Amino acid sequence: MTEKFILKTTELQKSFSGIIAAEDINISVKEGEIIGIIGANGAGKTVFVNMITGYLKPSSGKIEFMGRDITGIKPREATHIGVCRSFQVSQVFMTMTVKENLMIAMSLAKKSGLELLLPLDDEKLSKECDKILDLYKIKNQSNLIVSTLSQGMRKLLDISMAVVGNPNVLLLDEPTSGVSVEEKFGIMDIVISALKKSGTTVLFVEHDMEIVERYVDRVIAFYQGQVICDAPPSKALKDKKVIKYVLGS
Amino acid sequence: MYYGFGAYAVAMCQKYFGMTDIFLRFFIAVAAAGLLGFALGFILRRYREIFFAMLSLAFSMVLYGLLAKAEFLGSTDGMSISPSTILGYELGRFGLLYFICFFVICAIVFAQAYLRSSLGHLTTAISDNEIRVEYLGYSVEKAIHIKYVISACLAGGAGGLMAASLGQVDPDSMVLWSVSGELVFVTIMSGLGNILAPFMGAVLFEFIRTYAFELAPQAWQMIIGGTLLAIIFFSPGGLWSFFQKLNFLRKKNND
Structure with a gap:
């Protein structure tokens, strides 16, 4: 019997003016899995995430989500079908408050058409928003302007904005980059426990092997645009190629 | 247009x-x-x-x-x-x-x-x-x-x-493009802080234009241009930002 995958890529390739950034990427992801994507800078990790979420169109190959071909989909279409993402550099609305950021995200996820002409600040949405702020431990900062927050707080806000639409698959691009050593485990504890509760499938790009070892079910290692290892962390982090090309020792 | x-x-x-x-x-x-x-x-x-x-x-x-x-x-x-x-x-x-x-x-x-x-x-x-x-x-x-x-x-x-x-x-x-320019002038002068700001700016613009024309019929555009430069230099957020600053200072003093 063939296994059912929530996300599957077949011979995915991306090149920029003849330079290959990703090549022959064949990955299958099961529902509820938490996958760590590792690799040195320029290995093709972010290109892979960008192709899945529609930021980049693959040069060739196929991306399937729940059996549906989503190759070359637009970012907002990816969001609509349940493939959401956060970014390496937090993509939030810097001049607005934390709560306004999340309210906009929730409003766009839950309202459509003429409903969007209703006031943003409605009571029901506000209560739901408070719950998420609480879940991601940023409720105390809800009235602060985002530009005044630490990188860690911005990351939490960025991720919480990505999950308000209850995505099926969430891709996190370096969720702990730019975050202080003291903050990183706290942030990942909050994020992973929230996502496990909702059963979201997570793929996250990460350079920190402590994080990878602690939180993921499976590791996919990239080197020069290709997948060099796809195994559980206990195996992957001891793999010769991974040690040579990713860990560097 | x-x-x-x-x-x-x-x-x-x-x-x-x-x-x-x-x-x-x-x-x-x-x-x-x-x-x-x-x-x-x-x-x-x-x-x-x-x-x-x-x-x-x-x-x-x-x-x-x-x-x-x-x-x-x-x-x-x-x-x-x-x-x-x-x-x-x-x-x-x-x-x-x-x-x-x-x-x-x-x-x-x-x-x-x-x-x-x-x-x-x-x-x-x-x-x-x-x-x-x-x-x-x-x-x-x-x-x-x-x-x-x-x-x-x-x-x-x-x-x-x-x-x-x-x-x-x-x-x-x-x-004519100068009509669009007047509306842009009003927007820069008044700022974007509040829905009432452009109305305040429009009244002020007409006031400046009328008196500038009366005082210097040959050079009234210079007065308007000078006013715009002064606003850009001293209050880039427009006149409404004065009210916002005053409000901020008042709140700070109260705290």
Whole structure:
């Protein structure tokens, strides 16, 4: 019997003016899995995430989500079908408050058409928003302007904005980059426990092997645009190629 | 451009359909400008910043050229507009003023409601971060298009009311780039902090222009330009930012 995958890529390739950034990427992801994507800078990790979420169109190959071909989909279409993402550099609305950021995200996820002409600040949405702020431990900062927050707080806000639409698959691009050593485990504890509760499938790009070892079910290692290892962390982090090309020792 | 288009829509409806009712004039001006905004929005929504501004200016100059050449629209002399009516009765000077105030209040209420809505908040969101808006599942181009049409409707309505008030429309006073420049001047001077700011700015602009012209008929533009420079240097957020700063200081003192 063939296994059912929530996300599957077949011979995915991306090149920029003849330079290959990703090549022959064949990955299958099961529902509820938490996958760590590792690799040195320029290995093709972010290109892979960008192709899945529609930021980049693959040069060739196929991306399937729940059996549906989503190759070359637009970012907002990816969001609509349940493939959401956060970014390496937090993509939030810097001049607005934390709560306004999340309210906009929730409003766009839950309202459509003429409903969007209703006031943003409605009571029901506000209560739901408070719950998420609480879940991601940023409720105390809800009235602060985002530009005044630490990188860690911005990351939490960025991720919480990505999950308000209850995505099926969430891709996190370096969720702990730019975050202080003291903050990183706290942030990942909050994020992973929230996502496990909702059963979201997570793929996250990460350079920190402590994080990878602690939180993921499976590791996919990239080197020069290709997948060099796809195994559980206990195996992957001891793999010769991974040690040579990713860990560097 | 939409200001002038609304004004000319009022003039044409009077010329060809004898329409003088103030409500009809206002709604015709709004609808005509909205339709033009909807059509041009498909092109303009793809551009940002200086490209958006220059393309808008280019469309405006095309309209100016057409109006200046079209003899059936009065060419450079323009068209005269008869006094407005309501239910067949002619509105006097004050009657028209009351109606204009009514439409202005309606526009304020509508604009305020729009800015409070989810779609209205996208204005700031898009200016902060377009990528995030797309990844939240909403088309940035669509949001810009909607905003553009709303802006066109408001400008068209203003043009229609101005035409009814002046009793005359012509390309130089309605569509020329300097008319757009005046509106930009008002916006820079007043700032974007509050819906009432542009109204305050418009009154102040007329005040400065009138007195500048009276004091220095040969160099009144220099006074206007100097005022604009002073505002940009000393209060880049516009005059409304003074109120915001005062409010901030008052709150700080209270704390």
